[in-house]
Amino acid sequence: MNTDIHAYLAERRRVIDEALRSYLPPPTKKPRILHEAMSHSLFAGGKRLRPTLCLAACEAVGGDSAAALPLACAVECVHTYSLIHDDLPAMDNDDWRRGKPTLHKIYGEAVAILAGDALLAEAFEIACRYPGGSYGSAVVVGELARASGSRALVAGQVADLEAEGKEISVRELRAIHLRKTGALITTSLRLGAMAGEASRESLRAITEFGRFLGLAFQVIDDILDLTQTRETLGKSAGKDLAAEKATYPRLLGLEGAQQAAQRYTARAHEALAALGTRGATLAALARHLLARES
Amino acid sequence: MNTDIHAYLAERRRVIDEALRSYLPPPTKKPRILHEAMSHSLFAGGKRLRPTLCLAACEAVGGDSAAALPLACAVECVHTYSLIHDDLPAMDNDDWRRGKPTLHKIYGEAVAILAGDALLAEAFEIACRYPGGSYGSAVVVGELARASGSRALVAGQVADLEAEGKEISVRELRAIHLRKTGALITTSLRLGAMAGEASRESLRAITEFGRFLGLAFQVIDDILDLTQTRETLGKSAGKDLAAEKATYPRLLGLEGAQQAAQRYTARAHEALAALGTRGATLAALARHLLARES
Numbered sequence: 169m170n171t172d173i174h175a176y177l178a179e180r181r182r183v184i185d186e187a188l189r190s191y192l193p194p195p196t197k198k199p200r201i202l203h204e205a206m207s208h209s210l211f212a213g214g215k216r217l218r219p220t221l222c223l224a225a226c227e228a229v230g231g232d233s234a235a236a237l238p239l240a241c242a243v244e245c246v247h248t249y250s251l252i253h254d255d256l257p258a259m260d261n262d263d264w265r266r267g268k269p270t271l272h273k274i275y276g277e278a279v280a281i282l283a284g285d286a287l288l289a290e291a292f293e294i295a296c297r298y299p300g301g302s303y304g305s306a307v308v309v310g311e312l313a314r315a316s317g318s319r320a321l322v323a324g325q326v327a328d329l330e331a332e333g334k335e336i337s338v339r340e341l342r343a344i345h346l347r348k349t350g351a352l353i354t355t356s357l358r359l360g361a362m363a364g365e366a367s368r369e370s371l372r373a374i375t376e377f378g379r380f381l382g383l384a385f386q387v388i389d390d391i392l393d394l395t396q397t398r399e400t401l402g403k404s405a406g407k408d409l410a411a412e413k414a415t416y417p418r419l420l421g422l423e424g425a426q427q428a429a430q431r432y433t434a435r436a437h438e439a440l441a442a443l444g445t446r447g448a449t450l451a452a453l454a455r456h457l458l459a460r461e462s
Numbered sequence: 463m464n465t466d467i468h469a470y471l472a473e474r475r476r477v478i479d480e481a482l483r484s485y486l487p488p489p490t491k492k493p494r495i496l497h498e499a500m501s502h503s504l505f506a507g508g509k510r511l512r513p514t515l516c517l518a519a520c521e522a523v524g525g526d527s528a529a530a531l532p533l534a535c536a537v538e539c540v541h542t543y544s545l546i547h548d549d550l551p552a553m554d555n556d557d558w559r560r561g562k563p564t565l566h567k568i569y570g571e572a573v574a575i576l577a578g579d580a581l582l583a584e585a586f587e588i589a590c591r592y593p594g595g596s597y598g599s600a601v602v603v604g605e606l607a608r609a610s611g612s613r614a615l616v617a618g619q620v621a622d623l624e625a626e627g628k629e630i631s632v633r634e635l636r637a638i639h640l641r642k643t644g645a646l647i648t649t650s651l652r653l654g655a656m657a658g659e660a661s662r663e664s665l666r667a668i669t670e671f672g673r674f675l676g677l678a679f680q681v682i683d684d685i686l687d688l689t690q691t692r693e694t695l696g697k698s699a700g701k702d703l704a705a706e707k708a709t710y711p712r713l714l715g716l717e718g719a720q721q722a723a724q725r726y727t728a729r730a731h732e733a734l735a736a737l738g739t740r741g742a743t744l745a746a747l748a749r750h751l752l753a754r755e756s
Contacts, residue, residue, distance in 0.1 A: 318497060
């Protein structure tokens with residue numbers, strides 16, 4: 169299965185990258201610095217986790233993943249915009265991302281802010297290419313907007329900044345990460361399932377899967393920040409500790425955090441039961457994420 | 463007519479403000495600092511020009527403006543986000559807007575960036591409330607995304623920053639403003655017309671009107687920056703000169719710029735001819751904008 173999942177991920181990545189290149193304005197388009205910056209971040213070696221989950225969820229409910237492709241690419245644009253803005257000096261002030269200097273280190277703050285803005289707008293333009301089915305365009309695009317906004321993604325980033333240097337509970341930490349990481353992961357899966365014309369029952373199962381996968385993903389991210397080097401991660405390591413960020417290892421200890429990641433992953437697997445054998449690829453993706461090292 | 467247009471603007475403003483309050487999360491919602499900041503900017507005394515044009519365009523093609531209300535509010539959210547980000551220290555570094563300190567002066571840069579981001583996402587969530595008609599939701603929301611992104615609004619801001627301190631031609635200046643100001647004004651009108659089920663001919667006339675109205679609007683903005691005080695404008699005056707910004711008065715002289723504003727306004731009026739008497743409100747709005755003092 170390990171070889172299988174790597175081949176699967178590589179193939180999906182190829183499909184997603186090709187679609188992103190066809191949807192986005194080319195980096196040579198004027199203003200060139202803006203389109204170059206957008207492309208730079210979008211093709212800086214991201215793992216394409218969210219769009220892959222979107223396509224896999226579409227297939228897991230019996231759909232053709234081609235219908236979900238614009239939504240998968242839209243989600244990746246939202247994710248990339250959020251990384252660019254999170255790295256800004258006024259936010260997490262991070263110099264490294266995916267083994268390369270962060271966007272504002274290369275292009276300056278103004279262009280980094282504007283490239284992030286443009287990727288967020290672009291996400292909705294791409295999402296509007298979704299042809300619509302039993303879940304209409306307004307429902308699907310509206311859900312992406314909600315997951316990107318002040319009730320989810322941005323709320324999570326604000327709460328994360330507010331929690332720096334403060335003592336918070338595991339429950340509060342969970343609430344931050346459900347919005348900061350979990351909402352977009354869950355939405356990626358839900359949009360794919362909707363593009364696949366999911367039944368209400370299947371959509372509920374996919375949503376539950378996303379909720380626990382998102383939590384597991386964040387716990388593992390926190391563990392990796394503590395245990396891995398910058399070379400492995402491709403971004404600054406140990407930053408959470410330095411910034412006095414609330415993290416799972418800090419609240420639960422390293423072993424406790426590892427147990428939490430396994431527990432959340434187990435819950436994610438349980439949710440897939442409702443999908444029967446068609447949930448196998450999502451299950452393999454969840455196992456892969458639990459075992460990842462960067 | 464002068465009293466009429468003021469009464470009309472006041473009434474529209476009330477309708478738009480009420481709708482915005484009903485669509486947006488309340489400022490008391492957590493994270494409170496984020497929702498407060500969003501509300502602060504959105505209700506900081508904006509003239510509601512773009513949403514008013516949107517509703518008026520809907521009526522000018524024979525539609526019921528209620529159908530256009532979500533689109534009108536979405537456009538105002540995009541406009542407000544763009545002002546917040548344009549004012550940031552890394553961009554125009556402006557301390558005053560609509561007679562009040564700019565958002566980052568009150569809430570800090572991180573919250574200002576995130577409040578702008580959230581308003582942009584919110585715009586699309588609100589736009590998805592448009593019920594759709596002969597112009598479907600995907601077409602209408604997709605056009606708003608295009609006008610907000612790297613091909614229009616953001617492109618204009620990048621080109622504007624790049625032009626600072628450089629000698630550019632009137633033609634290049636026009637190209638900047640068609641994207642920076644013109645695109646969103648034209649889109650406001652087009653979305654309203656689409657919500658009003660405009661014929662292709664009417665939509666073409668509205669688009670032409672928007673193009674010239676947008677240019678006239680920007681020339682007048684440049685003139686006011688040069689001739690008015692901060693008290694009248696509610697924002698820093700004389701900033702363009704200090705930042706060596708390319709402006710119409712700088713390239714054409716004050717009198718030349720005033721003539722250009724009149725010429726563009728005349729072209730806007732001509733475009734309205736295709737709409738017959740139903741274009742009267744849009745014509746009154748164009749006259750009002752030419753005569754404005756802030």
